[in-house]
Amino acid sequence: MKLLRINHLGIATPALAEAMERMSRLFDMGPEHTEEVAEQKVKTAFFPVGESTLEYLESTDPEGPIGKFLAKRGPGIHHVCFEVDDIDAAVAGLLAKGVRMIDQAPRKGAHGCRVAFLHPAETGGVLIELSQGMAH
Ligand code: CO
Numbered sequence: 400m401k402l403l404r405i406n407h408l409g410i411a412t413p414a415l416a417e418a419m420e421r422m423s424r425l426f427d428m429g430p431e432h433t434e435e436v437a438e439q440k441v442k443t444a445f446f447p448v449g450e451s452t453l454e455y456l457e458s459t460d461p462e463g464p465i466g467k468f469l470a471k472r473g474p475g476i477h478h479v480c481f482e483v484d485d486i487d488a489a490v491a492g493l494l495a496k497g498v499r500m501i502d503q504a505p506r507k508g509a510h511g512c513r514v515a516f517l518h519p520a521e522t523g524g525v526l527i528e529l530s531q532g533m534a535h
Contacts, residue, residue, distance in 0.1 A: 400483055400484075400485070400488060400489040400492050400493075401483060401484045401485075402481045402482070402483060403481075403482040403483060403484060404450065404451070404481075404482050405451050405479060405480065405481065405482075406451065406452065406480040406481065406482035406530050407445070407451055407452040407453060407454045407480045407530075408451070408452075408453055408454065408476055408478070408479055408480070409454045409456055409476070409477040409478040409479075409480065409526075409528065410453060410454065410455050410456065410474075410475065410476055410477060411456050411458075411465050411468050411469050411472075411474055411475060411476075411477040412455050412456065412457055412474050413457070413469060413474060414457060415433075415442050415443075415444050415455055415457040418444065418455040418457075419444055419455070422446055422453075428446060429446075430444035430445055430446055430455075431445055431446065431447050432444070432445040432509075432510065433445070434509045434510070435459065436507075436508065436509050437459075438506065438507060439463065439464060439465075439508075440458060440459050440460040440462075440463025440464065440465070440466065441456045441457060441458055441459060441463065441464075441465050442456075442457045442459060443455065443456055443457075443509045445509070445510070454480070454509070456477060465477065477526060478516070478525075478526040478527065478528050479525055479526070479527055479528070480514075480527075480528040480529070480530050481527060481528070481529055481530070482529075482530050482531065483529050483530070483531055484531070485531065486505045486513050486514075486515060486529055486530070486531035486532075487505060489515075489529050489531075490502070490503075490504060490505055490515045490529070493517065498517065498518075498521050499517070499518035499520055499521050500515060500516070500517055500518055501515075501516040501517065501518050502514070502515035502516050505529075505531070508528075508530060511532065512530050512531060512532045513530070513531050513532055514528055514529065514530045515528070515529050516528050516529075517529070
């Protein structure tokens with residue numbers, strides 16, 4: 400597996416509109432892309448920051464992963480996303496090493512990319528997402 404870069408940081412927010420207003424007020428920027436990812440029960444807004452991106456995440460369901468995260472830990476950094484060159488090989492390699500994965504196979508993420516999350520028990524408190532194929 401080759402880690403190419405930190406593709407984005409995922410930030411949980413109770414209200415995407417509030418996060419967008421804040422980015423506009425502080426940094427004079429709007430999102431380059433917004434999208435609802437029904438499978439993950441989230442609405443997302445992406446803000447490019449140099450070679451990386453901030454992904455703001457609002458939950459559409461209190462029982463979804465971001466809804467549960469917000470209830471337990473409040474707003475803030477939810478995950479770090481490593482861009483990989485071959486996500487199928489990356490997931491297969493981790494599973495072969497006995498690493499617990501939330502996703503046993505890559506699934507659809509925002510931006511048409513394919514993603515897979517490691518189980519947080521494996522990652523020392525920082526949730527890690529692997530991603531391949533996000534358009535820039
Ligand atoms: Co993400």
